[in-house]
Amino acid sequence: MEITKTLGEFIIEKQAEYPDATGELSSIFASIRLAAKVVHREINKAGLADITGAAGNENVQGEQQQKLDVIANDKFKAALSARGVVCGLASEEEDTYVHFEDGLCKNGKYVVLMDPLDGSSNIDVNVSVGTIFSVYRRLSPIGEPVTEEDFLQPGRAQVAAGYVIYGSSTMLVYSTGNGVHGFTYDPSLGIFCLSHPDMQFPSDGKIYSVNEGNYVHFHDGVKQYIKYCQVEDKKTNRPYTSRYIGSLVSDFHRNLLKGGIFLYPASTQYPTGKLRLLYECNPMAFLAEQAGGCAIAGVSERILDIKPTELHQRVPFFVGSENMVDKLERFLREFS
Numbered sequence: 001m002e003i004t005k006t007l008g009e010f011i012i013e014k015q016a017e018y019p020d021a022t023g024e025l026s027s028i029f030a031s032i033r034l035a036a037k038v039v040h041r042e043i044n045k046a047g048l049a050d051i052t053g054a055a056g057n058e059n060v061q062g063e064q065q066q067k068l069d070v071i072a073n074d075k076f077k078a079a080l081s082a083r084g085v086v087c088g089l090a091s092e093e094e095d096t097y098v099h100f101e102d103g104l105c106k107n108g109k110y111v112v113l114m115d116p117l118d119g120s121s122n123i124d125v126n127v128s129v130g131t132i133f134s135v136y137r138r139l140s141p142i143g144e145p146v147t148e149e150d151f152l153q154p155g156r157a158q159v160a161a162g163y164v165i166y167g168s169s170t171m172l173v174y175s176t177g178n179g180v181h182g183f184t185y186d187p188s189l190g191i192f193c194l195s196h197p198d199m200q201f202p203s204d205g206k207i208y209s210v211n212e213g214n215y216v217h218f219h220d221g222v223k224q225y226i227k228y229c230q231v232e233d234k235k236t237n238r239p240y241t242s243r244y245i246g247s248l249v250s251d252f253h254r255n256l257l258k259g260g261i262f263l264y265p266a267s268t269q270y271p272t273g274k275l276r277l278l279y280e281c282n283p284m285a286f287l288a289e290q291a292g293g294c295a296i297a298g299v300s301e302r303i304l305d306i307k308p309t310e311l312h313q314r315v316p317f318f319v320g321s322e323n324m325v326d327k328l329e330r331f332l333r334e335f336s
């Protein structure tokens with residue numbers, strides 16, 4: 001891949017397009033970029049740490065080996081609280097939201113929500129994992145402690161969202177509301193390079209992504225759609241291909257590149273779905289819509305329009321190529 005532009009250069013270039021930009025959002029991306037590099041390094045030595053840490057799970061320094069998602073949470077929290085533009089953080093790894101009180105942070109204009117290491121159970125089996133982040137302007141007065149309302153905003157109010165996928169290569173994919181752009185990490189240079197400018201969700205696809213082990217627990221509309229995917233019909237490129245990694249960022253990223261639909265429906269095991277609205281579904285839905293795709297929780301229920309009621313609430317999640325999500329929605333409507 002020809003190295004043309006780094007993430008830092010791209011952000012500065014885009015910032016110049018906003019005359020009243022203050023550089024604070026760019027500073028948040030600098031924090032995320034730094035923490036992503038550190039987490040990339042930690043993930044890529046995880047296996048080795050296991051080997052050296054085999055005796056009672058201690059690493060070579062004799063430190064208790066922390067779980068990688070806790071390490072990732074700490075790295076992102078430290079980086080985000082170091083620049084004075086983020087005043088609070090909500091994370092899958094934190095029971096409640098955190099107010100950054102020290103220094104300039106309390107005057108920060110933004111709050112960040114994140115899943116620092118989504119799918120972390122896959123690390124032990126060397127499957128790709130990801131970081132998911134979401135950025136909002138705070139609603140509470142500058143200088144005051146953050147409130148829960150700062151974090152319970154509908155996804156449509158996001159000023160930025162993105163993910164880092166730690167896969168065969170590490171990529172950072174984000175949007176600030178003007179398209180979706182992907183950057184590939186070059187560890188030899190320590191830089192993220194623009195590799196996927198203006199990513200577009202194909203309007204159609206041949207991939208459906210769902211944990212079919214839960215089929216018996218799905219509502220009828222979802223069952224009928226899965227059967228639709230499996231029926232042979234050359235005119236509509238069916239049967240589709242089933243691909244399920246079990247890591248949201250990886251399944252989403254593949255579908256964004258190739259076209260497809262990802263489904264995590266409600267079920268008897270997860271009556272309101274498994275995935276978290278605030279720091280998994282909203283950021284992915286923001287990216288999906290920015291790339292021309294679609295994300296719903298149910299019939300006529302766009303993910304980004306849902307008014308959150310609690311930090312860790314779960315929702316059913318259907319996201320991907322617009323025509324595929326539309327087709328699914330018709331099945332949900334007909335068989336609900």
Ligand code: P6P
Pocket residue numbers: 118119120121211246247248249274
């Ligand atoms: P299941 C990983 O644990 C995760 O939160 C998402 O990354 C992934 O899409 C989903 O759960 C997988 O869940 O129930 O199919 O193992």
